[in-house]
Amino acid sequence: MYYEEEPYLPTHPTNMALSERYWLSSKGVSIYVNETNPLFLDQNNYRDNYLCLIAKNKAPYRHRDSVQLNYELGVFLDPKTAHQYMVKTHLGKPTGRPDKRMIQHPIWSTWARYKANVTDKIVETYADEIIANKFNNSQIEIDDKWETCYGSAVFDPIKFPNVTALVQRLKQKGFRVTLWIHPFINRGCEPAYSFALRNNYFAKNLDGRVEMSWWQGAEAATIDFTNPKAVKWWVDRLKFLQKLGIDSFKFDAGEVSWLPQVANFSGSLDMQPGIFTKAYVQTLATNFNDYIEIRVGWRSQELPIFVRMIDKDSRWTWNNGLPTLITTLLQMNLNGYVYVLPDMIGGNGYLDGSLNGTEYPPKELFIRWLQANVFMPSLQYSFVPWDYDKEVKNLKNSF
Structure with missing residues (x-):
């Protein structure tokens, strides 16, 4: 390297x-x-x-x-x-264990299969397929593009006209329901952006500017997780989503490179900017249950939660493909993060690197990926065995 x-x-x-x-x-x-x-x-x-x-x-x-x-x-x-x-x-060591059901049964995510094209009908059809094919679940996760705009924390009423009813039906089918969450608010996503800006809830650089960009926003800002008032406001919005029936969350990002540079936080100068990642993860672990998932860490090995690998590509190669499942797992373990959640079985299926295009992994790659994941702490599907044939579908009986 x-x-x-x-x-x-x-x-x-x-x-x-x-x-x-x-x-x-x-x-x-x-x-x-x-x-x-x-x-x-x-x-x-x-x-x-x-x-x-x-x-x-x-x-x-x-x-x-x-x-x-x-x-x-x-x-x-x-x-x-x-x-x-x-x-x-x-x-150090984790102070406990994450949710047992996440270890016993697969997580089902909408991301790789549907990308940002999620609706209530798509989510429920996906759940029905899982049941029809006689697979168990720990939870079903609704990923990107459920919000009215990035950072609103409000369900799109066209895509999800009755969230409470959808969640109730999913729970009757035996699913817990989780939701993809990020720490950003896109400029123009109102009233959330203006409210957070007015109340100094965004991370700032040394010049007092909040502007940054991320993969779904050229102009955006990041919540300052070292600010207790900002944390309370942000957490309260997610608690409201839980009142709609959402059980837990898949938390994304948290790296300091998503901040306006050079970031300026309160607290010890010597701990900046890494203190942001630590505060973000600590907020998530403290305020939500033990079946959340995160993807970052900085001196947070003691937290008994799943840490997800970065998105893997649907390749055979060492360029972020299948072999790197093993090396990533070992690196995370050696650094004290033992509750590792591998990424989607088969990879993310990005078509030409696009976040919106989807290319299904070849059958053999999917099988080998599944075989590797079986020996890891948890299984996470998005592409599904019945996307292929009976041979792949029946593999679950051999594990």
Whole structure:
């Protein structure tokens, strides 16, 4: 892997949703860098086969008067002993377990199969297919484009004319219902955007600006999860969705690279900007139940919730394809995140990289993906076995 002075924080361009400052070698040598240092990672750049750790005053970190690189070097007889020591002294362990049903039975998501084309009829038809094909469920998850606009936290009344009735029917069919949530509000999504802006609920940069962009919004802003008033307002809106019958949530994003740069938060300067990710995840774990899922982490290994892998592509290759299920799982585990939720079985099926186009994974790729996932903590379908043939559908009887 190649990195050229990459800021070592939860960032999306390099898929570093988890970026714990811990390295372990097969010879039993460990490195741990203090979380307060403005750390950059340089790998196979200055020198081949070398890891270079750099601390400097440079974005996305805020300027500080004194720059230090504080690290701990451990030398042990073997990597197992080294890792056990790191777990005990730095990484810690989860304080409990996530929801058992998410481990016992599959999660069913609308995302890969339908992308943003969700409606109440599509969701219910999907649920009926799952039942007709005699599959169990832990929950069914309604993904992107359920809102009137991104960040409104209000169901689109055309797509979902009666949410309460839909949820009740799904529960009668034996499903729990979860909803995709993100921490952004698009400019023009009213009245949410203006209300949050007026009350200083958005994360700001050093110039006081809130503008940022994300994959579904060229002009948007991010909720400041270090602001207790902003957190209460944002959480209350989700609690209202739960009053409609929504059981839990799939939380997306949370990396500091989605913030206006250079981000400026209250609290310790030395912990910025990583404090944003930690505050975001802590908010979710504290205010919602144990069958949420998140996709980021920064010093949050103690939380007993599922952490989802970043979207995988429907490929055989090492370029974010099938083999990277294994490496991602191992990396997350080594960094102390043991409750790993693999992404959709078969990958996301992006057509030419588009968020809206769908290309189904080939049958063999789907089968191999499913076989790998069976040995991981949880199964998550979007593409389904009956999209193929009886052979794939009957595979569940062999596990």
